[in-house]
Amino acid sequence: MLAIPLFVLFTMLGLRGSLVGLILVYIAQTVPVTVYMLRNYFETVPQSVEEAAAIDGCGRLSTIWRVVLPLSKPALMATGLYVFMIAWNEFLFALLFLVEKRDSWTVSLGLSQLAGSIEIPTTVLMAGSVVLTLPIVIIFFASERLLTEGLTAGAEKG
Numbered sequence: 001m002l003a004i005p006l007f008v009l010f011t012m013l014g015l016r017g018s019l020v021g022l023i024l025v026y027i028a029q030t031v032p033v034t035v036y037m038l039r040n041y042f043e044t045v046p047q048s049v050e051e052a053a054a055i056d057g058c059g060r061l062s063t064i065w066r067v068v069l070p071l072s073k074p075a076l077m078a079t080g081l082y083v084f085m086i087a088w089n090e091f092l093f094a095l096l097f098l099v100e101k102r103d104s105w106t107v108s109l110g111l112s113q114l115a116g117s118i119e120i121p122t123t124v125l126m127a128g129s130v131v132l133t134l135p136i137v138i139i140f141f142a143s144e145r146l147l148t149e150g151l152t153a154g155a156e157k158g
Helices: 003-014 021-040 047-055 058-069 073-088 090-098 107-114 122-142 144-148
Strands: none
Touching: 003 021, 003 090, 021 073, 021 090, 047 107, 058 073, 073 090, 073 122, 090 107, 107 122, 122 144
């Protein structure tokens, strides 16, 4: 439902074929998912933790920065990884907006264009698929500690 109107709009604005247009689409795709996921998490942060920070003299911004954000590292990391996977594996909009400019192709678009070629062996395509998933795996293992930390372990007494 979004592909045709965005294609027409970006053609009229001159953004088709540019990475700026694709970045705008990726932001428009991922921001609602991020807000929805993080809103549900931030509602689970205990009010008593924020009240304790207020009693200790923290203002609202200081409470968010010093208390709520450190408690939400696992949710922020999981949401960030999920949003990165959405943008990294996206194919349709990259195909619509970048198909004319080969020098701006995303990895998934370039790999799909190789798939139709007779000269490219299947093993090379499979190796390309592994390379395509490698950044996600590396980011996951690099951030595993943040993903598995206890959410509010030790934050409250009682």
